[in-house]
Amino acid sequence: MDRDRGLDRLLPLRPVEFHILLSLSGGERHGYGIIQDIESRGESPAPDVGTMYRALARMAEAGLIEAAERRPAPEIAERRNYYRITAVGTRVARAEAQRLASLMKAARLGGLLTRDLK
Amino acid sequence: MDRDRGLDRLLPLRPVEFHILLSLSGGERHGYGIIQDIESRGESPAPDVGTMYRALARMAEAGLIEAAERRPAPEIAERRNYYRITAVGTRVARAEAQRLASLMKAARLGGLLTRDLK
DNA sequence: TCCAACTATATGCGCGGCGCATAGACTTTT
DNA sequence: AAAAGTCTATGCGCCGCGCATATAGTTGGA
Numbered sequence: 586m587d588r589d590r591g592l593d594r595l596l597p598l599r600p601v602e603f604h605i606l607l608s609l610s611g612g613e614r615h616g617y618g619i620i621q622d623i624e625s626r627g628e629s630p631a632p633d634v635g636t637m638y639r640a641l642a643r644m645a646e647a648g649l650i651e652a653a654e655r656r657p658a659p660e661i662a663e664r665r666n667y668y669r670i671t672a673v674g675t676r677v678a679r680a681e682a683q684r685l686a687s688l689m690k691a692a693r694l695g696g697l698l699t700r701d702l703k
Numbered sequence: 704m705d706r707d708r709g710l711d712r713l714l715p716l717r718p719v720e721f722h723i724l725l726s727l728s729g730g731e732r733h734g735y736g737i738i739q740d741i742e743s744r745g746e747s748p749a750p751d752v753g754t755m756y757r758a759l760a761r762m763a764e765a766g767l768i769e770a771a772e773r774r775p776a777p778e779i780a781e782r783r784n785y786y787r788i789t790a791v792g793t794r795v796a797r798a799e800a801q802r803l804a805s806l807m808k809a810a811r812l813g814g815l816l817t818r819d820l821k
Numbered sequence: 822t823c824c825a826a827c828t829a830t831a832t833g834c835g836c837g838g839c840g841c842a843t844a845g846a847c848t849t850t851t
Numbered sequence: 852a853a854a855a856g857t858c859t860a861t862g863c864g865c866c867g868c869g870c871a872t873a874t875a876g877t878t879g880g881a
Contacts, residue, residue, distance in 0.1 A: 593747075599867080600715065607806075610813045617829050626809055628802075629711075633869050638831060640867090664829050664876075675815075682807070682815040684746075688725075689800070689807055691744055695728045697793075697800040717838080735858050751840050756860060758838090782847075782858050 592673070595647065598681045601632045601640050606649065606670055606678035613653045615665035616641055641668060649674035710791070713765065716799045719750045719758050724767065724788055724796035731771045733783035734759055759786060767792035 598606070608614055608622045616637050624631040632640070644650045648671055655667035670678070692698050716724070726732055726740045734755050742749040750758070762768045766789055773785035788796070810816050 597718065600718075601868090603806075607810055607813050607815065610815060615829080627805065630869095634830080635832075635870075636868055638829095643867090666830075678810075678815050682810045685803060685810070686807055686816060687745065688721075689804055692725055692800045692803070695725050697725065697728060697796050698804060719839090733858080748840095752859080753841075753861075754839055756858095761838090784859075 592677055592680065595649070595677050596680060597684060598677065599640075601636055602644060602649070603678065603681050603685075604628065604632065605637075605640060605644065606674055606681075609650060609668060609670040610675065610678060613655060613667045613669045615655075615667045617665070641666075644674070649677060710795055710798065713767070713795055714798060715802060716795065717758075719754055720762060720767070721796065721799050721803075722746065722750065723755075723758060723762065724792055724799075727768060727786060727788040728793065728796060731773060731785045731787045733773075733785050735783070759784075762792070767795060 604623050605619055608619045611622070614622060617634070619641075620631050620634065620637055641650065645652065645668070650668045651671055653667040653669040655663070655665070689698065722741050723737055726737045729740075732740065735752070737759075738749050738752065738755055759768065763770065763786070768786045769789050771785040771787040773781070773783070807816065
């Protein structure tokens with residue numbers, strides 16, 4: 586259990602934090618790209634840029650994500666700051682997903698979800 | 704579409720608001736009872752009482768819920784303030800449940816949910 | 822060519838939601 | 852008789868959020 590010490594302190598995640606971890610679980614991304622990724626999933630409204638950059642700093646501080654030194658192909662000035670999800674971040678994201686899943690089960694039983702989305 | 708006018712303004716719901724609507728979709732309840740209901744679903748931590756009573760006032764103001772005059776069997780002084788979900792509240796809760804369900808689908812595809820909860 | 826729109830990050834500002842503490846009153850349990 | 856539980860309510864202060872703005876490089880169309 587030692588590796589789970591203090592994870593509860595971070596749960597439940599704020600909606601924007603779960604969105605970020607979910608996006609990063611698909612690969613390394615930068616702040617602006619994460620917003621576009623969330624938008625592409627139909628989430629509306631997508632997180633504000635101010636919310637995003639502050640959330641990234643907070644989550645890096647907490648160890649959920651970490652900076653990914655990414656110097657892509659071209660040697661041109663790269664403005665993007667890439668991040669990747671950490672092992673801790675993955676565990677927290679899984680725990681949050683489980684929590685939301687059981688909430689969805691309750692919603693289904695409560696008649697708020699007529700049928701499951703495929 | 705007229706009956707849906709302005710509902711987007713309320714979405715996405717705050718977590719505590721969805722919990723309240725879900726609880727009330729199971730019948731009329733009072734603030735303290737809603738907290739116990741949420742606790743009984745394993746949600747931890749359950750919403751603070753301050754958060755609860757303020758959320759109820761806010762949601763009644765918005766028309767998502769309404770006061771339910773409830774004078775139960777005994778004529779003794781009844782301290783409880785019961786609420787019921789409105790038609791608008793039900794539509795909003797369903798829309799939010801759909802949003803969360805599609806988020807869960809994304810989480811499943813992203814490998815955050817190994818298998819569905821039964 | 823020039824200007825608008827887009828990409829990309831960052832931060833000050835002010836509002837508001839939240840947890841915490843406290844208050845008050847009644848009820849049940851030990 | 853005291854303690855714990857029930858029930859609502861609100862003041863306080865923190866902090867997360869949306870909005871606006873700053874900065875600057877890139878892309879695309881009139």
